[in-house]
Amino acid sequence: xxxxxxxxxxxxxxxxxxxxxxxxxxxxxxxxxxxxxxxxxxxxxxxxxxxxxxxxxxxxxxxxxxxxxxxxxxxxxxxxxxxxxxxxxxxxxxxxxxxxxxxxxxxxxxxxxxxxxxxxxxxxxxxxxxxxxxxxxxxxxxxxxxxxxxxxxxxxxxxxxxxxxxxxxxxxxxxxxxxxxxxxxxxxxxxxxxxxxxxxxxxxxxxxxxxxxxxxxxxxxxxxxxxxxxxxxxxxxxxxxxxxxxxxxxxxxxxxxxxxxxxxxxxxxxxxxxxxxxxxxxxxxxxxxxxxxxxxxxxxxxxxxxxxxxxxxxxxxxxxxxxxxxxxxxxxxxxxxxxxxxxxxxxxxxxxxxxxxxxxxxxxxxxxxxxxxxxxxxxxxxxxxxxxxxxxxxxxxxxxxxxxxxxxxxxxxxxxxxxxxxxxxxxxxxxxxxxxxxxxxxxxxxxxxxxxxxxxxxxxxxxxxxxxxxxxxx
Amino acid sequence: xxxxxxxxxxxxxxxxxxxxxxxxxxxxxxxxxxxxxxxxxxxxxxxxxxxxxxxxxxxxxxxxxxxxxxxxxxxxxxxxxxxxxxxxxxxxxxxxxxxxxxxxxxxxxxxxxxxxxxxxxxxxxxxxxxxxxxxxxxxxxxxxxxxxxxxxxxxxxxxxxxxxxxxxxxxxxxxxxxxxxxxxxxxxxxxxxxxxxxxxxxxxxxxxxxxxxxxxxxxxxxxxxxxxxxxxxxxxxxxxxxxxxxxxxxxxxxxxxxxxxxxxxxxxxxxxxxxxxxxxxxxxxxxxxxxxxxxxxxxxxxxxxxxxxxxxxxxxxxxxxxxxxxxxxxxxxxxxxxxxxxxxxxxxxxxxxxxxxxxxxxxxxxxxxxxxxxxxxxxxxxxxxxxxxxxxxxxxxxxxxxxxxxxxxxxxxxxxxxxxxxxxxxxxxxxxxxxxxxxxxxxxxxxxxxxxxxxxxxxxxxxxxxxxxxxxxxx
Numbered sequence: 001x002x003x004x005x006x007x008x009x010x011x012x013x014x015x016x017x018x019x020x021x022x023x024x025x026x027x028x029x030x031x032x033x034x035x036x037x038x039x040x041x042x043x044x045x046x047x048x049x050x051x052x053x054x055x056x057x058x059x060x061x062x063x064x065x066x067x068x069x070x071x072x073x074x075x076x077x078x079x080x081x082x083x084x085x086x087x088x089x090x091x092x093x094x095x096x097x098x099x100x101x102x103x104x105x106x107x108x109x110x111x112x113x114x115x116x117x118x119x120x121x122x123x124x125x126x127x128x129x130x131x132x133x134x135x136x137x138x139x140x141x142x143x144x145x146x147x148x149x150x151x152x153x154x155x156x157x158x159x160x161x162x163x164x165x166x167x168x169x170x171x172x173x174x175x176x177x178x179x180x181x182x183x184x185x186x187x188x189x190x191x192x193x194x195x196x197x198x199x200x201x202x203x204x205x206x207x208x209x210x211x212x213x214x215x216x217x218x219x220x221x222x223x224x225x226x227x228x229x230x231x232x233x234x235x236x237x238x239x240x241x242x243x244x245x246x247x248x249x250x251x252x253x254x255x256x257x258x259x260x261x262x263x264x265x266x267x268x269x270x271x272x273x274x275x276x277x278x279x280x281x282x283x284x285x286x287x288x289x290x291x292x293x294x295x296x297x298x299x300x301x302x303x304x305x306x307x308x309x310x311x312x313x314x315x316x317x318x319x320x321x322x323x324x325x326x327x328x329x330x331x332x333x334x335x336x337x338x339x340x341x342x343x344x345x346x347x348x349x350x351x352x353x354x355x356x357x358x359x360x361x362x363x364x365x366x367x368x369x370x371x372x373x374x375x376x377x378x379x380x381x382x383x384x385x386x387x388x389x390x391x392x393x394x395x396x397x398x399x400x401x402x403x404x405x406x407x408x409x410x411x412x413x414x415x416x417x418x419x420x421x422x423x424x425x426x427x428x429x430x431x432x433x434x435x436x437x438x439x440x441x442x443x444x445x446x447x448x449x450x451x452x453x454x455x456x457x458x459x460x461x462x463x464x465x466x467x468x469x470x471x472x473x474x
Numbered sequence: 475x476x477x478x479x480x481x482x483x484x485x486x487x488x489x490x491x492x493x494x495x496x497x498x499x500x501x502x503x504x505x506x507x508x509x510x511x512x513x514x515x516x517x518x519x520x521x522x523x524x525x526x527x528x529x530x531x532x533x534x535x536x537x538x539x540x541x542x543x544x545x546x547x548x549x550x551x552x553x554x555x556x557x558x559x560x561x562x563x564x565x566x567x568x569x570x571x572x573x574x575x576x577x578x579x580x581x582x583x584x585x586x587x588x589x590x591x592x593x594x595x596x597x598x599x600x601x602x603x604x605x606x607x608x609x610x611x612x613x614x615x616x617x618x619x620x621x622x623x624x625x626x627x628x629x630x631x632x633x634x635x636x637x638x639x640x641x642x643x644x645x646x647x648x649x650x651x652x653x654x655x656x657x658x659x660x661x662x663x664x665x666x667x668x669x670x671x672x673x674x675x676x677x678x679x680x681x682x683x684x685x686x687x688x689x690x691x692x693x694x695x696x697x698x699x700x701x702x703x704x705x706x707x708x709x710x711x712x713x714x715x716x717x718x719x720x721x722x723x724x725x726x727x728x729x730x731x732x733x734x735x736x737x738x739x740x741x742x743x744x745x746x747x748x749x750x751x752x753x754x755x756x757x758x759x760x761x762x763x764x765x766x767x768x769x770x771x772x773x774x775x776x777x778x779x780x781x782x783x784x785x786x787x788x789x790x791x792x793x794x795x796x797x798x799x800x801x802x803x804x805x806x807x808x809x810x811x812x813x814x815x816x817x818x819x820x821x822x823x824x825x826x827x828x829x830x831x832x833x834x835x836x837x838x839x840x841x842x843x844x845x846x847x848x849x850x851x852x853x854x855x856x857x858x859x860x861x862x863x864x865x866x867x868x869x870x871x872x873x874x875x876x877x878x879x880x881x882x883x884x885x886x887x888x889x890x891x892x893x894x895x896x897x898x899x900x901x902x903x904x905x906x907x908x909x910x911x912x913x914x915x916x917x918x919x920x921x922x923x924x925x926x927x928x929x930x931x932x933x934x935x936x937x938x939x940x941x942x943x944x945x946x947x948x949x
Contacts (some may be wrong), residue, residue: 079524092523099517101524179625200523205754234528234756311754314557317566318521322621332614334562360557369751 003056004218008111011069012060018051018069018113018176025071025115027160036138038156040076041084047071050113064250066113066245072107073157073166076117077124078209079106079198079340087200088132088247089122091344103209103226104169110225115163118153122346123316124174124202126150127418129174130409131348139182141444148178148418155182155254158212164332165222166212170302171202173397173422174398175210176434176462180447183436185219186212186466188422190454194223195230201315203308204235206426216435216465220244234290237455241461246466247458256390257463261373262297263395263449270440271396278448279394280436281470282463286342288392296382299375300423304370305416306359307427312349313356319344330412351412376427383428387453392463395436396421397447421449430454435464438472475706477679483709484678484686487637489652490632490661491515492600492670493536499599500531508670511622519627520734521564526755530552532574533629536770537597538761539659540631541577543776544592548759550578551596553753558746558900562602562621570598570632576759582635582655583645583778585800591636597759600628626825631661637676642705646698654804660682671860673701677708678722685862687712688722692729692736702727708736732817768922777803784808787821792870795822799831807832813844819851827851831865835872842871850878860937863887887935895928895936901943902927914949921945 001020010016026044033039054069074080077087079097081104086092100108107114121131129137129152139147140160142440147156151168155178158166168175170188179186187210195208201207211222221244228241247295259279264272283289321327321340327340345353361369398418407416427431431454434447448467452460498505501518518523536860543546554572575596579933582590603625608617633652639645656662664671675697678689692708695701707729712722727736749773775783781803788795802808807828832839832847850871854864859882871880902924903910913920921942928936 036502077524079522087523095523097517097524099522099525151901189827197526198524201755203754213688232525232528233752314749317557317559318523318564320566322557322561323520323564324522333619334559336936337559337816357749360751362747365749365751453844472780 001164001214003116003215004067004164004213005221007064007070007164008068008221011054011111012058012064015116016069018049018054021069022047022051022071022113025163028039028160029115030142032160032162035143036140036160036162037135037158038118038137038153038162038418039073039116039448040086040119040134043083043114046083047113047115050108054111054113065109066166066225067107068111070112070114070165071163072112073116073118073154073163074104074114075120075151075154075166075168077120077169077202078103078167079200080114080117083117085117085200086122086134086204088120088134089131089344089346089349090326091319091340092375092421093344094293095324099198102195102230104198106232107227112165112225118151118157119167120153120246121150123200123312124150124169124171124207125348125352126310127173127177127415128403128405128408129153129178130405131346133346136405137401140370142402142442145404145444146181148181148402150174150178152178153181153301155184155186158184158214159167159181161193164213165218165441166337167209167222167226168212169199169202169207169209169327170422170426171206171208171308172357172426173419175212176397176422176432176447177418177448179212179434180436180445181402183445184212184214184247185216185433185435186210187219187433187457188224188425189227189264189457189458190225190237190432192235193242193455193457195233195236195303197230198234200261201311203311203354204302204315206308208426214413216461216468217245217450219433220461242457242459244284245463248461250458250462251285252282252463252466255459255463256290257282257287257392257394258271258292258390259288260297260386260395261291262294262395263393264297266399266420267396267399268440270438271398271400271446274438274440274446275394275396275448280434282394284470285466286291287463292386292389292393294382296375296379299425300379301416301420303372303379304419304423304427305355306368306374309356310359310369311356312341313353313360316349316353317383356418362381379424379427380429381451383424383430384457385416391452392456392459393451395449397449400424401440401442401444401446425451431457433460433462433464437467477709479714480682481679481709482640482682483642483705484637484680484689485642485645485705486637486676487635487639487645487648488632488674488676489649490630490672490674491540491656491664493533493629493631494660495530495536495629497530498627499530499533500596500627505628506624507585507670509624511620511624514624515626519564520623521589524895527569527753529759530629532644533597534759534761534869535769536629536659536661537576537595538766539629539773540633540656540661541580542766542770543655543659544577544580544633546577546580546592547594548577548761548766549574550758553756554750555596555753557749560601560621561619562604562626563594564602564623564626566603568599569753569756571596576761580632582651582771584644584651585778585781586644586647588642588644590648591932592634594633595631595633596630598630599632602626611829615884637870642702644708645675645705646702647655648938651699651700651777654806657806657832658774658776666698669695669696671816672696675701675705675708677705677712678716679709679716680710688724690722690724690736692724693726693739695729700729700731703734704736707734711736717791780808784811787815788825789810789821791822795825795843797823801829801833805833805836807836810842810844810847814848814851817847817848817852818822819855823851823855827868831868832872835869838872841873841875842868846871846876846878853878853882857937857940858882860935863937877941895940896944898928898931899948903948913945
């Protein structure tokens, strides 16, 4: 399949057209969507209209933008005007947002063609896309296994060549973990780099939108197009979008990169081997490698499973049956709220709402939520100390390659552990990218994770590109 | 009202005021009372999935103005979420301030010389408004409930006093003085009947120097009269209860204006756990010194200062005039009174006309200029208009504006004051020779007879002094 970069070049030059590229994308979706359950909604009509208008603009000689005519899949927790947006939950049944998320506006301004909305774990709570009210998504590389989650649909769309690009959201690893399991580039940008306006909140202080792609350059093009200050998001960083594409080939010569013991601890042997090979590749490209232990990373999971559910318990309160989505009638308002939420939310969402409500309750706040906030502060300090010794950190993205359906659903704790290496970055609001490097069990891809301080996306892409080149040569 | 025996009441007030910003607290929707339901709404104030709040800086300006006027300390503050389910609250949490409010501490001095401490004055958003139809007419048991989200997200400041108030009259004076400050700062229009200022009263009773008793909170008092009545009623209820051997239960109570009594809304045990936590969608609010200084410099004089200045212009004022000054200050009418005094009007007249005629027509004040008000009073003072005529001219000015001389002429008032008054008096003298003779011989009571006759003919539009002048000129 063509890269996003080459599609944009060909559409802009007239060699190809947005409509033709869209046809390719729609055929690929038709070919495998029934088997894989990637898309919750394909906006064929809207996408055709968008593609046609791009083609007209090209014909008029206009510069359409860096993503001219590139089909893109959108995780179904981002609002797009008039398009059903469900968060894979029954509770949002029938709801069509009256507004676009900022990222949708920016994609359209960059010439991209949103083709539809992808499956996810309900409200982005999960690591396998098995928690969707509309059935699980299958991993295109091995349909007996999960694609990871929560952005499993977006990852599968790119892995199955349905679209060259997809947007996901990452609260505790929901982009990087499925990227690793599907053999893709997936980046969690610095908190505030990409506007959250129109991203349906799971945990507001952790959520961040980011790109999926098959190669580093495409991810850089996509992130550059959607990043930058947004006056509609108070937590948005004040700077305009950073220059990323120009730095993809900067390499790592002279950089110090630290292998973090806690980011491989407990990982499968195949995974550890891949990480070590990646370290060697970076060394060969001129980086200095150091080893570090950051014991605070071990506290990340427990802090995350208090902070994220606490925020979620509040963010998800609005699904009360009063204004939109599902309503289950009952004798009075309180009973209607309860009946609606009981019928509308799945088990994992309920579990986290209860966990979060408990953590914030009078008498428990200090011991749980308050304590978790202190751990979060320690995590931020630990990263700061680490970045005094190294420019970037490296480790595994996930402890294992893609796992089979049902293997972790009965034990939430084992599922939560899939995110043990990705969570620290979210707690600290920093950036990290997962890069496919080597294979593990059953020939499935392994994800290597590069972590950097806030606004280090250009450096992370440059390091990821070094691994990509090394992998192509091997 | 005096409480029985040596009982003393202890009252603290929580005043919610809607801020007079053009747009809502976290979105660009119009902040406007009285629009068609659900017309001033957007994804943010409807709390639609994915929407995010962005703080309105003008709301911060006004909150700081209130804080400065109340001598509060302005500090770096944060927003919190107050979580509870209610259908008119679209996110099912309210964005408010919790442990770090924008304004802490402070005080308010009342006209009687007493001082009430201020604990805090914090920013928060208003909710929508529910209307329950059919059945019980309340949220439980209505046939249908309608929600108007126009008010959702309107900026509020909640001003919490210390438990320093000791009588319902003092509570009323505090609310009234605070209202004056809110109007003076431009923070609020102070319209209690439209809900732009709402009061909750915490009331307890005790014996002198005893520790505070258990308090009850009376919710949503929406007039100064209700405030005073509700507090008195609640204090008496508590005293009666204690004297009958009972104990006061901490609870929230509802004031029924028609029945003139309070009743239980919910008891403390049912109080919700609001699970406050920092609002992650907003950043800290940390107004720098320059911002604070800008607000401080833009503040006009507060009511206490303006009241003192206006009183100083009255010469040995009677109580009625001092009361009139209160009305003039409360309604912000002293620019009219001062302009008239500056133009040479009698200060007592200026204050009286402002406190009565202007106060009555306050809704139409926009039609009246200070110049027109001054000119009318001077015409009255010169005898060109009777008191009744002057009031009529002011009424006309308020109703439709214009020039007082032209209005007086159009109404025929000027004719009366010159030629036609003389002609009328001359005619009356001719028609009543006996009375005229008695008057000429020194029976001053007869002046009243002639004034009465003139008034009858002119339908009350003549100036009594001018009639006497005409009579004396012919004596």
